[in-house]
Amino acid sequence: MSDSEIKPGLLVSLCYRLDRSDIYQKTKAFFYNFLENPRSAWRWWVDGTMIFLVLGSIFLFVLGIRYPLPDWADDFEYVAVSVFILEYLLRFWLTSNMHNTIIDEYENAELVGYQFEPGKVLLKAFREKFSYILSPLGIIDLLAIVPSYRPLRILRFFLLFRLFKLFRYVNSVNTFVSVLREKxxxxxxxxxxxxxxxxxxxxxxxxxxxxxxxxxxxxxxxxxxxxxxxxxxxxxxxxxxxxxxxxxxxxxxxxxxxxxxxxxxxxxxxxxxxxIDELHRIRALSLIHRRKDWIILFGYGRLGHAVVGHLKPQIKKRLLILDNREANVEIAREQGYIALQFDAKKANELKAIMEGSEIAIGLCLTGDDIANVFAALAIQRIAPNAKVFARVNDPAHTEIIKSSGVDYIFSSADVVAEIAAEYIGQPVAFAAIQGIISRDSNFEIDTIIVREGCDVESHKLGDLSFSGFNLRCLGVVTAVNSSNNHRAISIKNNYFYFNPPGEFKLGCGDMLVVLGHEDNVTRFRDHLVSGKGVLIS
The missing domain is CATH 1.10.287.70 (Helix Hairpins)
Incomplete structure:
Protein backbone atom coordinates (compact mmCIF):
# COMPACT_ATOMS: atom_id res chain seq x y z
CA MET A 1 0.00 0.00 0.00
CA SER A 2 1.48 3.36 -1.06
CA ASP A 3 1.32 6.61 0.88
CA SER A 4 -1.36 7.94 -1.47
CA GLU A 5 -3.60 4.96 -0.70
CA ILE A 6 -3.55 5.73 3.05
CA LYS A 7 -5.80 8.52 4.17
CA PRO A 8 -3.74 10.64 6.58
CA GLY A 9 -6.85 12.38 7.91
CA LEU A 10 -8.49 9.12 9.00
CA LEU A 11 -5.23 7.73 10.43
CA VAL A 12 -4.39 10.85 12.41
CA SER A 13 -7.97 11.22 13.60
CA LEU A 14 -7.94 7.66 14.92
CA CYS A 15 -4.63 8.29 16.72
CA TYR A 16 -5.97 11.45 18.37
CA ARG A 17 -9.08 9.54 19.43
CA LEU A 18 -6.94 6.89 21.09
CA ASP A 19 -4.81 9.54 22.77
CA ARG A 20 -7.92 11.20 24.26
CA SER A 21 -9.61 7.94 25.24
CA ASP A 22 -9.59 7.47 29.03
CA ILE A 23 -10.61 3.83 28.70
CA TYR A 24 -7.69 3.08 26.38
CA GLN A 25 -5.17 4.94 28.54
CA LYS A 26 -6.40 3.38 31.79
CA THR A 27 -6.43 -0.10 30.25
CA LYS A 28 -2.88 0.24 28.98
CA ALA A 29 -1.72 1.72 32.30
CA PHE A 30 -3.35 -1.20 34.14
CA PHE A 31 -1.56 -3.83 32.09
CA TYR A 32 1.70 -1.89 32.31
CA ASN A 33 1.49 -1.95 36.10
CA PHE A 34 0.49 -5.60 35.92
CA LEU A 35 3.45 -6.74 33.79
CA GLU A 36 6.16 -4.10 33.63
CA ASN A 37 6.05 -1.86 36.70
CA PRO A 38 8.51 -3.32 39.25
CA ARG A 39 6.78 -1.40 42.07
CA SER A 40 3.31 -2.66 41.35
CA ALA A 41 1.51 -4.48 44.15
CA TRP A 42 0.58 -7.14 41.58
CA ARG A 43 4.16 -7.77 40.50
CA TRP A 44 4.90 -10.38 43.17
CA TRP A 45 1.81 -12.40 42.25
CA VAL A 46 2.48 -12.14 38.51
CA ASP A 47 6.10 -13.24 38.88
CA GLY A 48 5.13 -16.10 41.20
CA THR A 49 2.41 -17.34 38.82
CA MET A 50 4.69 -17.22 35.78
CA ILE A 51 7.51 -19.02 37.61
CA PHE A 52 5.04 -21.73 38.68
CA LEU A 53 3.79 -22.19 35.10
CA VAL A 54 7.33 -22.32 33.68
CA LEU A 55 8.68 -24.81 36.20
CA GLY A 56 5.49 -26.86 36.22
CA SER A 57 5.39 -27.26 32.43
CA ILE A 58 9.08 -28.21 32.28
CA PHE A 59 8.67 -30.70 35.13
CA LEU A 60 5.78 -32.38 33.30
CA PHE A 61 7.79 -32.38 30.07
CA VAL A 62 10.75 -34.13 31.72
CA LEU A 63 8.47 -36.51 33.61
CA GLY A 64 6.63 -37.44 30.41
CA ILE A 65 9.84 -38.67 28.75
CA ARG A 66 9.92 -41.82 30.89
CA TYR A 67 6.50 -42.06 32.55
CA PRO A 68 2.88 -41.70 31.42
CA LEU A 69 1.37 -38.38 32.42
CA PRO A 70 -2.04 -37.92 34.06
CA ASP A 71 -4.93 -36.53 32.04
CA TRP A 72 -4.73 -33.11 33.67
CA ALA A 73 -1.16 -32.63 32.38
CA ASP A 74 -2.46 -31.63 28.92
CA ASP A 75 -4.90 -29.18 30.51
CA PHE A 76 -2.04 -27.66 32.50
CA GLU A 77 -0.01 -27.27 29.30
CA TYR A 78 -2.93 -25.61 27.51
CA VAL A 79 -3.40 -23.16 30.39
CA ALA A 80 0.32 -22.39 30.52
CA VAL A 81 0.57 -21.81 26.76
CA SER A 82 -2.57 -19.67 26.79
CA VAL A 83 -1.06 -17.49 29.51
CA PHE A 84 2.25 -17.29 27.61
CA ILE A 85 0.46 -16.25 24.40
CA LEU A 86 -1.57 -13.61 26.26
CA GLU A 87 1.59 -12.31 27.94
CA TYR A 88 3.41 -12.19 24.59
CA LEU A 89 0.61 -10.19 22.95
CA LEU A 90 0.32 -7.80 25.90
CA ARG A 91 4.07 -7.15 25.96
CA PHE A 92 3.99 -6.53 22.21
CA TRP A 93 1.17 -4.03 22.75
CA LEU A 94 2.98 -2.32 25.66
CA THR A 95 6.32 -2.00 23.86
CA SER A 96 5.52 1.41 22.40
CA ASN A 97 2.62 3.73 21.60
CA MET A 98 2.13 3.75 17.84
CA HIS A 99 -0.45 6.51 18.00
CA ASN A 100 2.01 8.80 19.85
CA THR A 101 4.64 8.22 17.15
CA ILE A 102 2.14 9.05 14.40
CA ILE A 103 0.86 12.14 16.21
CA ASP A 104 4.40 13.42 16.82
CA GLU A 105 5.34 12.95 13.16
CA TYR A 106 2.12 14.60 12.00
CA GLU A 107 2.57 17.61 14.28
CA ASN A 108 6.22 17.97 13.24
CA ALA A 109 5.16 17.91 9.59
CA GLU A 110 2.52 20.59 10.24
CA LEU A 111 4.99 22.71 12.18
CA VAL A 112 7.85 22.54 9.68
CA GLY A 113 5.62 22.53 6.63
CA TYR A 114 6.69 19.33 4.87
CA GLN A 115 4.35 16.66 3.53
CA PHE A 116 3.13 14.06 5.98
CA GLU A 117 3.89 10.54 4.65
CA PRO A 118 1.72 8.03 6.56
CA GLY A 119 3.41 5.01 4.98
CA LYS A 120 6.86 5.89 6.31
CA VAL A 121 5.42 6.89 9.68
CA LEU A 122 3.59 3.56 9.99
CA LEU A 123 6.80 1.74 9.08
CA LYS A 124 8.65 3.63 11.81
CA ALA A 125 5.91 2.87 14.34
CA PHE A 126 5.91 -0.84 13.45
CA ARG A 127 9.70 -0.89 13.67
CA GLU A 128 9.43 0.29 17.27
CA LYS A 129 6.87 -2.42 17.96
CA PHE A 130 8.97 -5.15 16.40
CA SER A 131 11.92 -4.19 18.58
CA TYR A 132 10.32 -6.41 21.25
CA ILE A 133 9.95 -9.36 18.88
CA LEU A 134 13.65 -9.22 17.95
CA SER A 135 14.86 -8.64 21.51
CA PRO A 136 16.41 -11.61 23.40
CA LEU A 137 13.53 -11.79 25.87
CA GLY A 138 11.00 -11.48 23.04
CA ILE A 139 12.60 -14.41 21.22
CA ILE A 140 12.55 -16.44 24.44
CA ASP A 141 8.87 -15.62 24.95
CA LEU A 142 8.12 -16.78 21.41
CA LEU A 143 10.12 -20.00 21.76
CA ALA A 144 8.20 -20.74 24.96
CA ILE A 145 4.99 -20.83 22.90
CA VAL A 146 6.27 -22.82 19.88
CA PRO A 147 6.45 -26.24 21.65
CA SER A 148 2.67 -26.24 22.05
CA TYR A 149 2.34 -27.32 18.39
CA ARG A 150 1.94 -31.03 19.02
CA PRO A 151 2.22 -32.52 15.45
CA LEU A 152 5.88 -31.44 15.28
CA ARG A 153 7.35 -33.28 18.24
CA ILE A 154 10.80 -31.96 17.44
CA LEU A 155 9.58 -28.54 18.55
CA ARG A 156 9.03 -29.93 22.04
CA PHE A 157 12.77 -29.51 22.54
CA PHE A 158 12.27 -25.75 22.51
CA LEU A 159 10.20 -26.11 25.66
CA LEU A 160 13.47 -25.98 27.58
CA PHE A 161 13.78 -22.37 26.46
CA ARG A 162 11.01 -21.61 28.93
CA LEU A 163 13.67 -21.78 31.59
CA PHE A 164 15.14 -18.60 30.16
CA LYS A 165 11.87 -16.83 30.98
CA LEU A 166 13.04 -16.93 34.58
CA PHE A 167 15.48 -14.16 33.67
CA ARG A 168 12.48 -11.84 33.56
CA TYR A 169 10.83 -12.94 36.79
CA VAL A 170 13.70 -13.74 39.19
CA ASN A 171 15.64 -10.70 40.36
CA SER A 172 18.63 -12.73 41.54
CA VAL A 173 19.08 -14.20 38.06
CA ASN A 174 18.90 -10.74 36.54
CA THR A 175 21.49 -9.56 39.05
CA PHE A 176 23.84 -12.41 38.10
CA VAL A 177 23.47 -11.56 34.42
CA SER A 178 24.12 -7.89 35.12
CA VAL A 179 27.27 -8.82 37.05
CA LEU A 180 28.53 -10.83 34.08
CA ARG A 181 27.71 -7.92 31.78
CA GLU A 182 29.60 -5.42 33.93
CA LYS A 183 32.60 -7.72 34.27
CA ILE A 276 24.62 -6.19 47.34
CA ASP A 277 23.36 -2.70 48.12
CA GLU A 278 21.29 -2.73 44.95
CA LEU A 279 19.76 -6.09 45.96
CA HIS A 280 18.91 -4.71 49.40
CA ARG A 281 17.37 -1.66 47.77
CA ILE A 282 15.25 -3.76 45.39
CA ARG A 283 14.03 -5.91 48.28
CA ALA A 284 13.29 -2.86 50.42
CA LEU A 285 11.34 -1.12 47.65
CA SER A 286 9.37 -4.32 47.05
CA LEU A 287 8.40 -4.46 50.74
CA ILE A 288 7.65 -0.74 50.91
CA HIS A 289 5.03 -0.93 48.20
CA ARG A 290 3.14 -3.70 49.97
CA ARG A 291 2.12 -1.43 52.88
CA LYS A 292 0.44 1.95 53.06
CA ASP A 293 1.09 3.24 56.59
CA TRP A 294 4.84 3.59 57.04
CA ILE A 295 6.77 5.14 59.90
CA ILE A 296 9.92 6.74 58.49
CA LEU A 297 12.89 7.31 60.76
CA PHE A 298 15.66 9.60 59.50
CA GLY A 299 18.92 8.99 61.33
CA TYR A 300 19.77 5.71 63.05
CA GLY A 301 22.25 7.04 65.60
CA ARG A 302 22.08 6.66 69.37
CA LEU A 303 18.73 8.44 69.59
CA GLY A 304 17.33 6.41 66.71
CA HIS A 305 18.46 3.20 68.42
CA ALA A 306 16.75 4.25 71.63
CA VAL A 307 13.48 5.13 69.91
CA VAL A 308 13.33 1.91 67.90
CA GLY A 309 14.18 -0.16 70.97
CA HIS A 310 11.00 1.00 72.71
CA LEU A 311 8.64 0.40 69.77
CA LYS A 312 6.18 -2.47 69.87
CA PRO A 313 6.85 -5.43 67.51
CA GLN A 314 3.77 -4.73 65.37
CA ILE A 315 4.91 -1.12 64.92
CA LYS A 316 8.44 -2.19 63.95
CA LYS A 317 6.96 -3.97 60.93
CA ARG A 318 5.90 -0.55 59.61
CA LEU A 319 9.29 1.05 60.25
CA LEU A 320 11.53 2.28 57.43
CA ILE A 321 14.98 3.52 58.48
CA LEU A 322 16.83 6.03 56.30
CA ASP A 323 20.41 7.07 57.09
CA ASN A 324 23.21 8.56 55.02
CA ARG A 325 25.87 6.49 56.80
CA GLU A 326 26.44 3.02 55.41
CA ALA A 327 27.54 1.63 58.79
CA ASN A 328 24.24 2.61 60.43
CA VAL A 329 22.26 1.13 57.54
CA GLU A 330 24.14 -2.17 57.86
CA ILE A 331 23.43 -2.26 61.62
CA ALA A 332 19.72 -1.68 61.00
CA ARG A 333 19.60 -4.45 58.39
CA GLU A 334 21.40 -6.87 60.69
CA GLN A 335 18.76 -6.13 63.33
CA GLY A 336 16.05 -7.10 60.85
CA TYR A 337 14.72 -3.66 59.89
CA ILE A 338 14.08 -2.29 56.41
CA ALA A 339 16.82 0.26 55.87
CA LEU A 340 18.16 2.29 52.96
CA GLN A 341 21.14 4.57 52.60
CA PHE A 342 19.61 7.97 52.01
CA ASP A 343 20.69 11.59 52.29
CA ALA A 344 17.89 13.58 53.92
CA LYS A 345 19.01 16.69 52.03
CA LYS A 346 18.07 15.00 48.74
CA ALA A 347 14.36 15.24 49.44
CA ASN A 348 13.25 14.53 45.88
CA GLU A 349 14.53 10.96 46.14
CA LEU A 350 12.07 10.24 48.95
CA LYS A 351 9.15 10.67 46.56
CA ALA A 352 10.63 8.01 44.27
CA ILE A 353 11.14 5.62 47.20
CA MET A 354 7.63 6.06 48.60
CA GLU A 355 5.81 6.12 45.26
CA GLY A 356 2.54 4.25 45.70
CA SER A 357 2.86 4.13 49.50
CA GLU A 358 1.81 6.43 52.32
CA ILE A 359 3.64 7.90 55.31
CA ALA A 360 1.81 7.91 58.64
CA ILE A 361 4.56 9.23 60.92
CA GLY A 362 7.93 10.85 60.23
CA LEU A 363 10.75 10.91 62.80
CA CYS A 364 13.56 13.33 61.92
CA LEU A 365 16.27 12.35 64.40
CA THR A 366 19.53 13.11 62.61
CA GLY A 367 22.30 15.10 64.27
CA ASP A 368 22.06 17.76 61.55
CA ASP A 369 19.27 20.33 61.95
CA ILE A 370 19.39 21.25 58.27
CA ALA A 371 18.93 17.61 57.32
CA ASN A 372 15.97 17.40 59.70
CA VAL A 373 14.40 20.43 58.02
CA PHE A 374 14.81 18.91 54.55
CA ALA A 375 13.43 15.58 55.77
CA ALA A 376 10.40 17.27 57.37
CA LEU A 377 9.69 19.26 54.20
CA ALA A 378 9.96 16.12 52.08
CA ILE A 379 7.48 14.29 54.29
CA GLN A 380 5.06 17.23 54.26
CA ARG A 381 5.26 17.37 50.46
CA ILE A 382 4.51 13.66 50.03
CA ALA A 383 2.10 13.13 52.95
CA PRO A 384 0.55 16.41 54.19
CA ASN A 385 -1.49 14.55 56.83
CA ALA A 386 1.49 12.72 58.36
CA LYS A 387 2.59 13.51 61.90
CA VAL A 388 6.18 14.76 61.91
CA PHE A 389 8.51 14.75 64.92
CA ALA A 390 11.79 16.64 64.65
CA ARG A 391 14.88 16.79 66.81
CA VAL A 392 16.57 20.13 67.52
CA ASN A 393 20.30 19.92 68.06
CA ASP A 394 21.01 23.65 68.27
CA PRO A 395 18.41 25.77 70.13
CA ALA A 396 19.14 28.60 67.69
CA HIS A 397 17.54 26.51 64.92
CA THR A 398 14.24 25.92 66.75
CA GLU A 399 12.29 28.55 64.81
CA ILE A 400 13.68 27.28 61.49
CA ILE A 401 12.51 23.75 62.23
CA LYS A 402 9.11 25.04 63.41
CA SER A 403 8.67 26.85 60.09
CA SER A 404 9.12 23.54 58.22
CA GLY A 405 5.68 22.45 59.41
CA VAL A 406 6.61 19.79 61.97
CA ASP A 407 4.02 18.81 64.56
CA TYR A 408 6.32 18.15 67.51
CA ILE A 409 9.79 19.48 68.29
CA PHE A 410 12.07 18.26 71.07
CA SER A 411 15.62 18.95 72.13
CA SER A 412 17.94 16.32 73.57
CA ALA A 413 19.51 18.96 75.82
CA ASP A 414 16.11 19.98 77.21
CA VAL A 415 15.18 16.36 77.92
CA VAL A 416 18.43 15.80 79.81
CA ALA A 417 17.91 19.04 81.75
CA GLU A 418 14.37 18.03 82.75
CA ILE A 419 15.59 14.61 83.89
CA ALA A 420 18.32 16.23 85.98
CA ALA A 421 15.82 18.66 87.51
CA GLU A 422 13.43 15.82 88.26
CA TYR A 423 16.20 13.86 89.90
CA ILE A 424 17.13 16.84 92.11
CA GLY A 425 13.52 17.56 93.07
CA GLN A 426 12.05 14.05 93.19
CA PRO A 427 14.78 11.40 93.48
CA VAL A 428 12.32 8.69 94.45
CA ALA A 429 10.08 9.32 91.42
CA PHE A 430 13.14 9.52 89.18
CA ALA A 431 14.36 6.14 90.45
CA ALA A 432 10.96 4.62 89.82
CA ILE A 433 10.78 5.97 86.26
CA GLN A 434 14.32 4.80 85.61
CA GLY A 435 13.36 1.36 86.88
CA ILE A 436 10.40 1.12 84.51
CA ILE A 437 12.44 2.33 81.54
CA SER A 438 15.17 -0.18 82.31
CA ARG A 439 12.47 -2.87 82.58
CA ASP A 440 13.15 -3.50 86.27
CA SER A 441 10.20 -5.69 87.28
CA ASN A 442 10.19 -4.29 90.86
CA PHE A 443 8.85 -0.94 89.68
CA GLU A 444 5.33 -0.53 88.36
CA ILE A 445 2.50 1.86 87.61
CA ASP A 446 -0.67 0.67 89.34
CA THR A 447 -4.16 1.90 90.29
CA ILE A 448 -5.64 2.02 93.77
CA ILE A 449 -9.42 2.44 94.23
CA VAL A 450 -10.86 4.68 96.92
CA ARG A 451 -13.53 2.44 98.49
CA GLU A 452 -16.76 3.66 100.10
CA GLY A 453 -16.27 4.43 103.76
CA CYS A 454 -12.53 4.80 103.36
CA ASP A 455 -10.88 7.41 105.60
CA VAL A 456 -9.52 9.32 102.59
CA GLU A 457 -12.99 9.80 101.07
CA SER A 458 -13.86 13.49 100.80
CA HIS A 459 -10.26 14.38 101.62
CA LYS A 460 -7.98 16.35 99.33
CA LEU A 461 -5.25 14.65 97.35
CA GLY A 462 -2.64 16.67 99.22
CA ASP A 463 -3.77 15.07 102.51
CA LEU A 464 -2.40 11.66 101.43
CA SER A 465 1.12 10.76 102.48
CA PHE A 466 2.50 9.41 99.19
CA SER A 467 6.02 10.43 100.10
CA GLY A 468 5.81 8.35 103.26
CA PHE A 469 5.50 5.26 101.07
CA ASN A 470 8.04 6.47 98.46
CA LEU A 471 5.29 6.71 95.85
CA ARG A 472 4.41 9.27 93.23
CA CYS A 473 0.80 10.03 92.27
CA LEU A 474 0.61 10.44 88.52
CA GLY A 475 -3.09 11.17 88.31
CA VAL A 476 -6.65 10.38 89.31
CA VAL A 477 -9.38 8.62 87.33
CA THR A 478 -12.87 9.72 88.40
CA ALA A 479 -16.41 9.65 87.07
CA VAL A 480 -16.96 13.28 88.05
CA ASN A 481 -15.94 16.11 85.76
CA SER A 482 -14.48 18.53 88.26
CA SER A 483 -15.64 22.09 88.06
CA ASN A 484 -12.13 23.23 88.82
CA ASN A 485 -9.77 24.19 86.05
CA HIS A 486 -7.92 20.88 86.21
CA ARG A 487 -7.04 19.50 82.79
CA ALA A 488 -9.10 16.34 82.19
CA ILE A 489 -8.80 13.65 79.53
CA SER A 490 -12.06 11.87 78.70
CA ILE A 491 -11.84 8.06 78.95
CA LYS A 492 -15.20 6.48 78.06
CA ASN A 493 -17.45 7.43 81.03
CA ASN A 494 -14.58 8.61 83.23
CA TYR A 495 -12.06 11.46 83.31
CA PHE A 496 -8.33 11.24 83.87
CA TYR A 497 -6.64 14.15 85.67
CA PHE A 498 -2.89 14.09 85.12
CA ASN A 499 -0.77 15.38 88.01
CA PRO A 500 -3.66 17.13 89.77
CA PRO A 501 -2.88 19.69 92.50
CA GLY A 502 -3.09 18.96 96.18
CA GLU A 503 -6.52 20.69 96.41
CA PHE A 504 -8.08 17.99 94.24
CA LYS A 505 -10.98 16.47 96.21
CA LEU A 506 -11.27 12.66 96.24
CA GLY A 507 -14.53 10.77 96.09
CA CYS A 508 -15.82 7.23 96.38
CA GLY A 509 -14.80 5.07 93.42
CA ASP A 510 -11.92 7.29 92.34
CA MET A 511 -8.76 5.51 91.18
CA LEU A 512 -5.33 6.75 92.17
CA VAL A 513 -2.65 6.12 89.52
CA VAL A 514 0.59 5.70 91.45
CA LEU A 515 4.16 4.94 90.46
CA GLY A 516 6.76 3.22 92.62
CA HIS A 517 8.15 -0.03 93.95
CA GLU A 518 5.62 -2.85 93.92
CA ASP A 519 6.09 -3.53 97.65
CA ASN A 520 5.36 0.10 98.49
CA VAL A 521 2.26 0.06 96.29
CA THR A 522 1.00 -3.03 98.14
CA ARG A 523 1.69 -1.43 101.57
CA PHE A 524 -0.12 1.77 100.57
CA ARG A 525 -3.15 -0.21 99.35
CA ASP A 526 -3.31 -2.23 102.58
CA HIS A 527 -3.05 0.91 104.73
CA LEU A 528 -5.72 2.61 102.64
CA VAL A 529 -8.15 -0.25 103.37
CA SER A 530 -7.35 -0.25 107.08
CA GLY A 531 -7.34 3.55 107.21
CA LYS A 532 -4.08 3.80 109.10
CA GLY A 533 -0.99 5.80 108.20
CA VAL A 534 -2.26 7.09 104.87
CA LEU A 535 -3.23 10.64 105.81
CA ILE A 536 -0.66 13.24 106.72
CA SER A 537 -0.84 13.74 110.46
Missing part, protein backbone atom coordinates in the same frame (compact mmCIF):
# COMPACT_ATOMS: atom_id res chain seq x y z
CA UNK A 184 32.70 -8.67 30.59
CA UNK A 185 36.13 -7.10 30.05
CA UNK A 186 37.74 -8.99 32.94
CA UNK A 187 35.91 -12.18 31.99
CA UNK A 188 36.96 -11.75 28.36
CA UNK A 189 40.63 -11.44 29.33
CA UNK A 190 40.31 -14.48 31.57
CA UNK A 191 38.60 -16.42 28.76
CA UNK A 192 41.52 -15.66 26.42
CA UNK A 193 43.96 -16.83 29.08
CA UNK A 194 41.99 -20.05 29.62
CA UNK A 195 41.78 -20.66 25.86
CA UNK A 196 45.56 -20.26 25.55
CA UNK A 197 46.19 -22.72 28.39
CA UNK A 198 43.70 -25.27 27.02
CA UNK A 199 45.13 -25.02 23.50
CA UNK A 200 48.72 -25.35 24.74
CA UNK A 201 48.01 -28.26 27.08
CA UNK A 202 45.86 -30.06 24.49
CA UNK A 203 48.63 -29.83 21.91
CA UNK A 204 51.27 -31.01 24.39
CA UNK A 205 49.23 -33.97 25.66
CA UNK A 206 48.29 -34.89 22.09
CA UNK A 207 52.00 -35.04 21.22
CA UNK A 208 53.18 -36.94 24.31
CA UNK A 209 50.24 -39.30 24.94
CA UNK A 210 50.12 -41.15 21.63
CA UNK A 211 48.97 -44.76 21.49
CA UNK A 212 52.45 -45.77 20.46
CA UNK A 213 53.78 -44.35 23.75
CA UNK A 214 51.08 -46.16 25.73
CA UNK A 215 48.78 -43.15 26.07
CA UNK A 216 44.98 -43.03 25.78
CA UNK A 217 44.66 -39.96 23.52
CA UNK A 218 43.35 -41.08 20.15
CA UNK A 219 42.29 -37.70 18.71
CA UNK A 220 42.77 -33.99 19.24
CA UNK A 221 39.22 -33.82 20.60
CA UNK A 222 40.27 -36.26 23.34
CA UNK A 223 43.15 -33.92 24.18
CA UNK A 224 40.84 -30.88 24.43
CA UNK A 225 38.34 -32.86 26.52
CA UNK A 226 41.10 -33.97 28.91
CA UNK A 227 42.46 -30.40 29.23
CA UNK A 228 39.05 -28.92 30.04
CA UNK A 229 38.27 -31.63 32.60
CA UNK A 230 41.69 -31.18 34.23
CA UNK A 231 41.77 -27.35 34.32
CA UNK A 232 38.31 -27.31 35.88
CA UNK A 233 39.72 -29.53 38.70
CA UNK A 234 36.95 -32.07 38.05
CA UNK A 235 39.28 -34.90 36.99
CA UNK A 236 36.98 -37.73 35.91
CA UNK A 237 39.91 -40.15 35.55
CA UNK A 238 38.63 -41.74 32.33
CA UNK A 239 41.79 -40.48 30.56
CA UNK A 240 45.04 -40.43 32.53
CA UNK A 241 48.54 -39.60 31.27
CA UNK A 242 50.84 -42.64 30.98
CA UNK A 243 54.12 -40.90 30.12
CA UNK A 244 56.30 -38.72 32.35
CA UNK A 245 55.95 -35.83 29.94
CA UNK A 246 52.15 -36.14 30.04
CA UNK A 247 52.16 -36.15 33.84
CA UNK A 248 54.24 -32.96 33.90
CA UNK A 249 51.68 -31.35 31.61
CA UNK A 250 48.91 -32.56 33.94
CA UNK A 251 50.64 -31.10 37.01
CA UNK A 252 51.09 -27.74 35.29
CA UNK A 253 47.47 -27.76 34.15
CA UNK A 254 46.17 -28.54 37.66
CA UNK A 255 48.08 -25.58 39.11
CA UNK A 256 46.83 -23.37 36.28
CA UNK A 257 43.29 -24.56 36.99
CA UNK A 258 43.52 -23.50 40.63
CA UNK A 259 44.79 -20.07 39.56
CA UNK A 260 42.03 -19.70 36.96
CA UNK A 261 39.26 -20.66 39.41
CA UNK A 262 40.67 -18.23 41.98
CA UNK A 263 40.64 -15.39 39.46
CA UNK A 264 37.14 -16.28 38.26
CA UNK A 265 35.80 -16.43 41.81
CA UNK A 266 37.34 -13.08 42.74
CA UNK A 267 35.85 -11.42 39.65
CA UNK A 268 32.36 -12.75 40.34
CA UNK A 269 32.51 -12.02 44.08
CA UNK A 270 33.72 -8.46 43.53
CA UNK A 271 30.87 -7.91 41.09
CA UNK A 272 28.30 -9.25 43.55
CA UNK A 273 29.77 -7.19 46.37
CA UNK A 274 29.02 -4.05 44.40
CA UNK A 275 25.49 -5.32 43.74
Missing amino acids: RIELGILALFISFIILSSSTAIYIFETQEAGGEITSYFDAIYWSIVTISTVGYGDITPATNEGRVVALALIIAGIVVISFLTSIIVSGFTRK
